[in-house]
Amino acid sequence: MAEPVINEGPATAPAPSVSPTRVWDLPTRLVHWSFVIGVAFSWWTAETARMEWHRWGGYALLGVVLFRLYWGFVGGSTARFGNFVRGPRAIGSYLRGAWQATPGHNPLGALSVLALLGLLLLQVVLGLFAVDVDGIESGPLSLYVSFDTGRACAEWHETVFSVLQALILLHIVAVLYYLLFKRQNLIGTMVTGKRVFDAEMAPMTPASTVKLLVGVVLAAALTYAVSQAFQF
Amino acid sequence: MSRQRSATTTLQRRISVIAIAAAAAAVISVAAYAATPVEIQKQRHEHYEQLGDAFKTVRDNSKGTPDYAALDKALAVIQKATENQQQWFPKGTGPEAGKTRALPEIWSKPDDFTAAQKLFTDKVGPLAAAVKARDVDAIGKAFREVGGSCKNCHDSFRAPE
Structure with a gap:
């Protein structure tokens, strides 16, 4: 009987005076969508045995992961680990619904970020040392390990990918849950970098372009060195 | 001297044991191959x-x-x-x-x-x-x-x- 209130629609929308708040800087968003493309590409090239392309996909992902780790220390405020990784108490209060939404990851989402990033790094590193069953195809760093170790890395490379797939699925389910049940479009925010909050909020603080360039050069240089097995 | 000689003998004995073992392993593996x-x-x-x-x-x-x-x-x-x-x-x-x-x-x-x-x-x-x-x-x-x-x-x- 009291239900019709729901149909008020526009009246419950935020007041027009509340403008979108900046949540994610451009590098963080580019990193996110690069992961989507990179993982999909690597999956496809592995399934279709395009190993030369698979190595390129791995290098690209390695570069992006390294940059994201760097950005986690010097990047925009919402990208920094020190700002969004929180303890169990914060996670508990978030789960009880007692968490005040602010621009950036919530305490539970922070765990997802750490897990996904950590697994991605592990996966790429395993690939660098992996050797195929015939000893014909291999990651660039496999020359530092034996055939048997390289084979073990290849098997772990497969196992970790399954775990990564499961976590990505969980991530997608969580994002859809927010979209459908909590009426919060996280995907749009990851595209535009902005979100409309119920009230005016202090936006994220971006990092300087110099820091961005330093990070890109560092990540690219290290990735290149790895791809050459540190032999020049 | 004699200690050295006995050391040599022990070594030789060891080598022949290893040789016999290797031969045995070879025979067994050939047998298994045919098995x-x-x-x-x-x-x-x-x-x-x-x-x-x-x-x-x-x-x-x-x-x-x-x-x-x-x-x-x-x-x-x-x-x-x-x-x-x-x-x-x-x-x-x-x-x-x-x-x-x-x-x-x-x-x-x-x-x-x-x-x-x-x-x-x-x-x-x-x-x-x-x-x-x-x-x-x-x-x-x-x-x-x-x-x-x-x-x-x-x-x-x-x-x-």
Whole structure:
């Protein structure tokens, strides 16, 4: 009987005076969508045995992961680990619904970020040392390990990918849950970098372009060195 | 002096024990080879693992400054495989005998299979020449050709993982 209130629609929308708040800087968003493309590409090239392309996909992902780790220390405020990784108490209060939404990851989402990033790094590193069953195809760093170790890395490379797939699925389910049940479009925010909050909020603080360039050069240089097995 | 002599005798005795053990192991493994199709499959698998190990060595040493001693050893394994590979697939050691990625086509299309094996042998020739000539660039090039011959056979005669 009291239900019709729901149909008020526009009246419950935020007041027009509340403008979108900046949540994610451009590098963080580019990193996110690069992961989507990179993982999909690597999956496809592995399934279709395009190993030369698979190595390129791995290098690209390695570069992006390294940059994201760097950005986690010097990047925009919402990208920094020190700002969004929180303890169990914060996670508990978030789960009880007692968490005040602010621009950036919530305490539970922070765990997802750490897990996904950590697994991605592990996966790429395993690939660098992996050797195929015939000893014909291999990651660039496999020359530092034996055939048997390289084979073990290849098997772990497969196992970790399954775990990564499961976590990505969980991530997608969580994002859809927010979209459908909590009426919060996280995907749009990851595209535009902005979100409309119920009230005016202090936006994220971006990092300087110099820091961005330093990070890109560092990540690219290290990735290149790895791809050459540190032999020049 | 006498201590030294007895040490030598002990060493000799040890060597002969090892020799007998090795001979016994060889006899047992030959016996096992003749024994069951599953044993043959297992041995075949081990042959290919050794081959994979050797290929990795060649790949690792196909650029920069190669370790030629390692390359010579790996090449010996590969050349031995070209000589022996025809005997690794006796009839009755396919999927009907146990878990293997060897496809029935190996035995239903023997001419094609022999041709695929011959291609491998043919491609190893230039690799051996390149290793002998200590020519890194040629080793890399020849190795890719050998890799192609492996893939050629695997595409038709080995089940995907």
